[in-house]
Amino acid sequence: MQATAYTYDDATRSGSVLLDDGTPLPFDAAAFDAGGLRLLRPGQRVRIEVETAAGTGDGAAEGRAEGRRIVLITLQTL
Template identity: 60%
Template sequence: MQASVHTFDPDSGAGSVLLDTGRLLPFDADVFGASGLRHLRVGQRVSVEASEDDPETTGAHLTRLWIVGIGEGEQIR
């Protein structure tokens, strides 16, 4: 699914994305580290996978983050 970067802290590597549905999902430094990316900017479009089949579920968080064509990243469980 697609999302836009909502927050990103380059020092910690953690942040959050805003899904196209309007749902805000956090990601931690491990997810960013596995992405192979070096930086994210607020508003940047990214592809994501969530911990739940339905990312609208309470407690869902990102397990994978990537930009198509720039690093597919590995999934964090």
């Protein structure tokens, strides 16, 4: 899935992205580290992998941030 970097704190290696529908979704240091990045700037296009919490796979969380968490964030490449 693609998104746009929205915020990033280099001290905590966490931040948030904006999904293409404008929904913000936070990421933690584990997701940042999994992508092998050293720095992230707001506005950069990124590729994310999202894990859906158990029990929300029926579409109940479709289009919303609830029940989803980013497990990997890396730069989008062409």
